[in-house]
Amino acid sequence: MATSLNGSRTAPLIERAHALFEDLSFAAARQWKAAEPGRKVIGYMPIYVPREIIHAGGMLPLGIVGGGDQLEVIHGDAYYQSYICRIPRSTVELGLSGRLDFVDGMLFPSICDVIRNLSGMWKLMFPNVYSRYFDVPQNYRDTIGGNYYINELAELREDLGRIRGRPITDAELCRSIEVYNENRRLVRELYRLRAERPWQAPAAEVYLIVRAGLVLPVEEHSAMLREYIAAARADERPMRDNCRIVLTGAFCEQPPLNLIKSLELSGCYVVDDDLLLVTRWLTGDVCAEGDPLKNLSDAFLHHSESTAAKYEPSQKEKGQHLVRAVKRSAAEGVIFACPSFCDPALLERPMLQHVLKDAGIPYIAFKYAENSGQMQPIREQAGTFADSIKLWSGA
């Protein structure tokens, strides 16, 4: 395992992940595509797509989560009013500026009306690129939502098979499920490590390592995860007197990296979050034998994350996933960090806050945009929150 000049084992990995994070031309994905003739790249937006199907077709799933704080949005702003969040405008910018010109298809998952409408915009702006709104059921019964979802998955599989020139087989799909099971296990292991020893795996590093999985082939990403977990365990880092918080609301438009760093600098260890949910949307292994579409459907219906984009059929269960996340990670509070103008996160927020209040869990809330530059107010707010937990919590 390589080490950096200062002896840190994680540093080279973080350096690589950071380079991938900053590269808005997606050089790694371009190189992957160019390495063999006929390779295809399929982009996808938050919150979840079954990447296994893309992988089974020998294609690279490429996560597109906006342009961050380094992209100057010139064309994209001409497509959106001021009261619409930033991720669609920076995504349009990525498209119109040619940064996605190597992408053979785009999937727009069911998350909100803005991304939904962007699916139609993409069809018009890039008529030669395969583009699909990927709908998912809001009914979680196998015979109702399950059947619907299996047919949607079958359509997607057929479409992708056409793009690569031959159908995607069950055997290919089962193999891909195994590959992604392994990747999800590693991501969960990393999250467990951070929850246990957050000073060993700082939130910004975990974010970068997980985010690398959006642009790298999954096998390469799994290797990176393994290396990072081993390095993070081996590196001895000082433990700070931080409080432990769960970060929620940031499942679509991503906060600037500086925001994540700022939380820890201001005294909050992030011990769980809903960033980049696609990497751990399915909460357990997907069965890799039998009918793969049915297995993916079962996992979606019965073993997937709760988030604002999903309907919660039970009032009793509403928001309990967050309470469980707090308990599981031994957190002391919750920070709601929601993108400005994000319907799912902001409409959901009061309901979650009521649940936390009933459970006696403290929280604070603020908004951000992916290009927010001024972190001082957030540092002050998070710092005060951390102090209040340290000074006044029951512990």
Added chain:
Amino acid sequence: MTTTKIVTSRAPAKQVAKDASMLKQKAMMAAHYDRLTSAPETGAKVAATFVPGNLNELIMCFDLLNNLPEVNAIQNGLRRTSGSFVLEAEKIGHSEDVCTYVKSDIGMMSKGNLAPNGKKFPNPDVLLLSYTGCFTFMKWFELLREQYQCETIMLHTPYMGDGKITRNMIDYMVKQLKEEVIPTLERVSGIKFDIDRLREYLKKSTQAEDDLVRVLQSAKAKPAPIDAYFGGIYYIGPIFGAFRGTQDAIDYYRFLREEVEERQANGLGPVTPDGDMGKEKYRLVVEGPPNYTNFRQFWKMFYDEGAVVVASSYTKVGGVYDFGFRHDPDKPLETLAEYCLGVYTNRSLPMRIDMLTNYIKEYDADGLLINSIKSCNSFSAGQLLMMREVEKRTGKPAAFIESDLVDPRYFSAANIKNRLDSYFQMIEQKRAGASAAA
């Protein structure tokens, strides 16, 4: 045909012209609100649901009264009470960024939950979450469920992302209706589902739908006898609300059609709050909902300039009937699914552009005006691209204004007026250019 001058309670000094059909509608709405607010005494049960994907015929099969929170928010906008309700909701933690219908509704609940007749709305017995064409609906009814702790039924309408209705979508919806929606409505109401009763209601819907389409399409005439946006909002009230499938709706739309046909035969333009509109100078297609807090002021900016809206997308938000769809009593559950799938906001952006382009051509309009609503992403996201596409395809000028549904803070009369004035000048220039070229 009669046009009556009535005096509103809000503006005692100002007389407002209303068609006889509007008076009839007003009576229907008043009776409906009375039925709703007297539910605790009569024992009637109440289902709350949404305008897009409104399954009124099905709701009536269970003797449930239909209460539509969007319509209540509109009422509060028109009565200028929504502003304080929105503020109230923000005060208790709802973001300034989200839908003002939701905040108006929640603010109203915390301030007594009074209906337009001044009496308290009953708590719903069931929330029929017809999740059609708008993400916010899902969260709205989760928020209401938290408050009312009542039974909630999700009916998920898949989005027409690829511009078509597939067998899978229909099967999914019919299964939800059979296995989730109907059994729950039976349980809540205590009434067994009778499919023949549903068929009867659907037959009635079809009659009213035929007349509604004839009314809306009357605007192809020159001058247009109706305003299909500002006036159109009144015309869609009964069929998008609690009356589709009733004899009341049949009577209202027949009456309205006759009234409009008479206006058309007499070469008259629309009736406005200030009486008959003057000479028709501009024919517009409008995309997006209106502002309700300054509704009359907004409308006046158009009719003062001789601008009439000949077609609008907003009047298709509770059902698109002008391309042939009618509720079909011979396939009662499938037809409800098709209805939900086809509502305007459940259509892909390319479909919406096709519709608007078609309207400009079919109604011989001068151009497209988009009223972009701050708190409605379902409508608003993508409208700038829509504007460019429609301009490109029709060669007609388009313009963009911004306001909000029921939040008065986002209605800037001067800005809107300026933009409209510029737009009308643009149309004039385009006409002058066309004449010079000819």
